[in-house]
């Protein structure tokens with residue numbers, strides 16, 4: 001007889017792998033609407049954490065560990081829209097979303113509308129490794145992940161009081177803050193992983209869940225590709241954006257960049273008139289950035305290339 005739920009996967013200790021010399025880390029710190037949004041402190045943060053991740057991958061650490069560690073650093077930084085730096089919703093409350101996916105096993109975990117978690121990406125990993133489920137939401141879901149070991153904070157003192165204006169503006173003092181964070185990595189075992197974490201889109205209503213905790217919308221990884229998105233989440237959910245990009249690349253035998261550009265620029269930007277960007281890598285060494293705005297705050301390093309950080313794509 002078929003079981004209703006798969007068995008709870010057993011968490012494995014961090015293993016080391018040196019089967020190959022190739023490894024890649026690509027991270028993002030969110031969609032960039034105007035060049036002025038990116039400050040030197042953003043670039044410094046990305047440069048530092050990509051350097052650390054590169055060293056970990058060189059040592060044979062797992063892609064999944066490196067992805068989660070990079071996202072934790074961005075969540076803790078307080079200068080991006082994730083973890084400590086998360087924006088608040090229209091009721092003045094921080095609600096965070098995150099997801100992670102292991103491309104090798106196909107397992108994923110996610111949390112959404114969490115009000116007290118210090119590191120939503122770690123909670124997402126707990127969901128993946130310690131439960132038979134993939135997504136926990138709201139107050140009761142938060143209690144479950146806290147019982148599993150997720151660290152909590154006092155929201156009023158921990159999160160910054162950042163109220164984003166509802167409309168995009170060029171006025172620096174009133175500019176909405178983007179800065180969803182994400183990471184994709186290929187380790188020396190040839191395994192891929194992806195993760196995304198956010199405080200959400202400026203002007204969001206209470207209880208709204210974006211694309212960042214939705215596998216196949218913002219985060220996706222399998223044995224060929226790993227992707228993480230940022231932008232207006234509603235469009236990414238309706239498009240199943242990251243799954244669509246991976247499917248186009250695989251089924252239509254397109255370069256990953258071509259598939260990503262079509263979904264980000266033609267469909268999400270062109271047809272939906274929605275802002276968005278993506279990072280993606282393939283097991284064959286493709287490195288993809290695509291945006292329908294100014295760019296995406298990104299950092300990259302591999303066994304062949306030194307640490308690079310920036311924001312403009314074209």
Ligand code: ASP
Pocket residue numbers: 030031178179180198199200201209210211212229230231232233234
């Ligand atoms: N995609 C996120 C959301 O809609 C926001 C962002 O990437 O800036 O919640």
